[in-house]
Amino acid sequence: MKPNxxxxxxxxLRKYVLTHRDDMEAIEALFHHPSLKWKTMPPLxxxxxxxxEENIQLAEEAxxxxxxxxxxxxxxxxxxxxxxxxxxxEAEIEAKLRSQIELxxxxxxxxxxxxxxxxxxxxKIAAENQQATRQTTATVTQEAIxxxxxxxxxxPEALAAIDTIQECGGNLxxxxxxxxxxxxxxxxxxxxxxxxxxxxSVICQDDLKAELPVMISAIAxxxxxxxxxxxxxxxxxxxxxxxxxxxDFCDF
Amino acid sequence: MRPGLFKLAAKPRxxxxxxxxxxxxxxxxxxxxxxxxxxxxxxxxxxxxFYKDIQLFRFNPRSREVYxxxxxxxxxxxxxxxDWSFIxxxxx
Numbered sequence: 001m002k003p004n005x006x007x008x009x010x011x012x013l014r015k016y017v018l019t020h021r022d023d024m025e026a027i028e029a030l031f032h033h034p035s036l037k038w039k040t041m042p043p044l045x046x047x048x049x050x051x052x053e054e055n056i057q058l059a060e061e062a063x064x065x066x067x068x069x070x071x072x073x074x075x076x077x078x079x080x081x082x083x084x085x086x087x088x089x090e091a092e093i094e095a096k097l098r099s100q101i102e103l104x105x106x107x108x109x110x111x112x113x114x115x116x117x118x119x120x121x122x123x124k125i126a127a128e129n130q131q132a133t134r135q136t137t138a139t140v141t142q143e144a145i146x147x148x149x150x151x152x153x154x155x156p157e158a159l160a161a162i163d164t165i166q167e168c169g170g171n172l173x174x175x176x177x178x179x180x181x182x183x184x185x186x187x188x189x190x191x192x193x194x195x196x197x198x199x200x201s202v203i204c205q206d207d208l209k210a211e212l213p214v215m216i217s218a219i220a221x222x223x224x225x226x227x228x229x230x231x232x233x234x235x236x237x238x239x240x241x242x243x244x245x246x247x248d249f250c251d252f
Numbered sequence: 253m254r255p256g257l258f259k260l261a262a263k264p265r266x267x268x269x270x271x272x273x274x275x276x277x278x279x280x281x282x283x284x285x286x287x288x289x290x291x292x293x294x295x296x297x298x299x300x301x302f303y304k305d306i307q308l309f310r311f312n313p314r315s316r317e318v319y320x321x322x323x324x325x326x327x328x329x330x331x332x333x334x335d336w337s338f339i340x341x342x343x344x
Binding site: 021024027030031041042044047056060066 | 286287290291294295298299302304307308310312314315317319321323324325326327329333334335336337338339340
């Protein structure tokens with residue numbers, strides 16, 4: 001179906017006729033468009049073919065002037081297009097840069113967070129490793145248990161503690177917890193570590209270091225008098241200190 | 253009606269009759285006047301002098317006008333009388 005040429009604008013008609021060169025209806029519509037103002041010029045030759053110099057000169061001047069106007073208009077159109085394109089490009093570049101900057105900031109933040117998390121994790125792992133090391137050293141061998149039992153054979157309280165340690169397979173921390181729970185004491189983490197630290201001043205008295213039964217009774221007395229903890233805890237505390245190496249423990 | 257005479261009422265569309273000759277004006281038949289043809293030639297050469305491309309050149313057999321579209325917006329009509337006209341300004 002053909003378009004309604006009478007309702008088309010001059011620029012649209014121009015585009016149309018250039019692709020429909022044999023459509024005389026469209027061409028007529030373009031050349032008789034009501035919006036166009038025409039300037040009529042006189043003939044360039046006489047009826048017998050003789051040039052009319054005056055009219056030719058008029059024609060040349062008119063066309064020259066008209067072409068200059070046309071060129072100026074074309075320049076303005078190109079400038080407008082260029083400005084439009086420049087604005088569009090600037091907007092696009094700004095949008096791209098903005099998203100680029102946002103990405104970079106996001107990446108940096110993520111990196112910072114990762115570093116922080118990694119540092120925290122490393123710290124945690126180190127602490128756990130330390131704890132694991134402590135836990136291994138907080139175990140006594142069967143031989144050590146037998147030796148302690150022999151040394152403490154006159155102290156029934158200490159022997160009961162040794163039994164608990166035996167039940168716990170030599171794990172001093174577990175034994176200490178069991179004893180504390182049985183006595184109805186509130187149990188904290190790293191119980192043995194904390195208790196032995198608290199008792200360091202007692203344990204590290206020079207005249208106590210050598211004799212296990214003496215050390216245990218001193219610790220027991222200290223525990224009961226200062227914190228109301230069960231005296232039976234004295235045995236795992238003492239063994240823990242000895243297991244750590246009594247000199248190292250006291251050099252702390 | 254005597255034989256040999258034309259029955260004008262029955263003339264098909266697109267036929268041109270002179271006293272003795274009748275012929276179909278084909279699409280694209282070009283029969284300008286001398287003044288018109290000379291004006292076309294001179295105007296086109298002037299446009300060419302100013303580096304304006306002739307984009308469309310058409311002879312309208314119905315109105316016998318020549319239509320010239322040159323450059324971006326130059327439109328020219330050349331009439332059988334040899335007069336010609338151009339768009340002085342547009343709505344653009």
